[in-house]
Amino acid sequence: MNEPKPSRRTLLKHAGLGAAASLLGAPMVIADSKTKPPLQDAIIGHGGFRYRVDLTWSQADPAKTPVNDCHEMVQVADGRLFLLTNQPKNNVLIYDKSGKVLETWTLGFKGAHGLSLHKDAAGKEHLWVTDTSTGQVVKTTLAGQILLELPTATKCGAYAEHTPYSPTETAVGPNGDIYVADGYGSQYILRFDAAGKFVSKFGGKSAIASNAGKFLQAHGVALDTRGADPLLVCTERLRNEFHWFTLEGKFVRSVYLPGAFVSRPVIAGKNLYSGVCFGMKPNDFRMWKDRGFVVVLDEKDQLVSAPGGRPPKYADGALEVLLQDQPVFRNAHDVCVDDQGDLYVAQWAADKVYPYKLHRVG
Template sequence: MVSALTKRPCAYVALGTQRYRVRHVSDPMLSGLSDVAVLGDRIVVLRRQAPELVILGPNGAMSGEGTDLPQFVCGHGLRATSANQLAATDMDGHKIVLLDETMHEITRMDCAERPGLGRPFNHPCDCTQGPDGRYYVADGYGSSAVHIFDPELRHLKTFGHPGAEPGAFSTPHSLLFDGQGRLCVADRENNRVQLFDGDGTWLGQIEGLYKPMALALTPDGLLLVSDQTPRLSAYTPNGDLVGRCRTFSTFGHGLAVQRDGTIIIAEMNPDRVTLLIPVPEGDTF
């Protein structure tokens, strides 16, 4: 018989030589979550119901703070584009809303509620900002394309189309720029991450994934990819796989990384936030 005073062991995972201690954060305010981002010392969770934004402390502690996005229909993607700005994607409202550090709208990209195939927007999934200030939107569920906007949010070009060949997409679900200035796109239904330059020229791809969901970068430049296995994979800039671990719910739908290397996963079914906290070298279990 296990004593009520017996401390249960923590779970540990490893990505390459780095070990992580697993911490799950469950709370009714996290139900319906979709994505997660880090803004300063805060963890910001995007949900598909009000309040759409929920704030956690740096260690994952629930703050009780929530912010409504009344302009949203159904939130999907959330990404920090700078130290004081978030890009929040409204999948069914066909828009991207840029938020300041107080979670108030700065401006937006939208289609005046006129979605269309191959043009902005048609059920977008994610938005990121490139090194030169341009914005990139994965128009994932309806158009299977990526749209490029200048820093003033003027549409410049669209690349990609439905298909499976290099440069085509089937649900571009998440995107970011890596440390080499390449645009990485999680091409979910094609089971790969595609790599492009900033103008949409195809550079290569990472395969061996099962419906990749979310992308993030570690402080030392590893590309993290969650997929529907469910698992989390880490790749070098050369595309070499250095480590894998499982995620703990059905889907790791969103990813973010803190400055100290803590990996944050927005997990669905059950809905919760999971932190993978780096274990210093030499620490024992």
């Protein structure tokens, strides 16, 4: 029997979001104490996006390079993989694709959360790192040297004094403008120019009954260049949605993924990938920990694969509720897609595990 299709209103009512809607940090969720052990070499995913699970890919030594939460990963042009963790001893672990740790560096951030890669017009690559605990947003070299720090929302005049600000993610536009998602603060996307001067903001906290262009948790933001004009795609985690905006902040469209409390959007080729940090249970629309999986959408915003989740099904054009199928992941916080189409999944609140690699097999 197919699961019912929860409406957005039903989802919000039953997901335990009273505390989450207050937006004082990460949302309150329900722990699942019956999590089963993950599955080495399991084949997960659907259609042309199927993967072999490699739980032992990382060769990091916990005694030498400990991690807390593995938040996000990116791959740079030379093939190296950069992992961001909120372990202040080593915020960044740099891997090769075999899982060997090449080096580490740190900014000393206790709330390191967002890691975005940008290549400038000269072909130089830089990283953008957000710290949710201090409100810092910094641009660094690949070696960890800070080149620019954005002012906080209060200091730049975007917010009134004492307005909550806890940035979670960044994206950089074609002209160098920086977009900062205040996902654990006041739910705006803040826009700065390339020099770090505040330009504008859009979004803001949504009411339960109305959400077009507003957020309950603007967890991530990315530049989407798959169409004729570049757009910003932003996470609306608590509503299981992604929203698209023009670069000036005008709302364009959204896609609803019932049951999937998604993390940041990752654009790779023609597809959008995201880790699902929290999930639901059959006929239970609350927000549960340890129910994570991954989603893959095509260029038409159709869900084509859910590695670790049940096969995606549409009925009368509406996607049926998504649920974890195989307990490979606990809380999938990010997906990195490498130059061969393999995936790396970083997890939050998963007993300090290093990323898993998903080798594409179909």
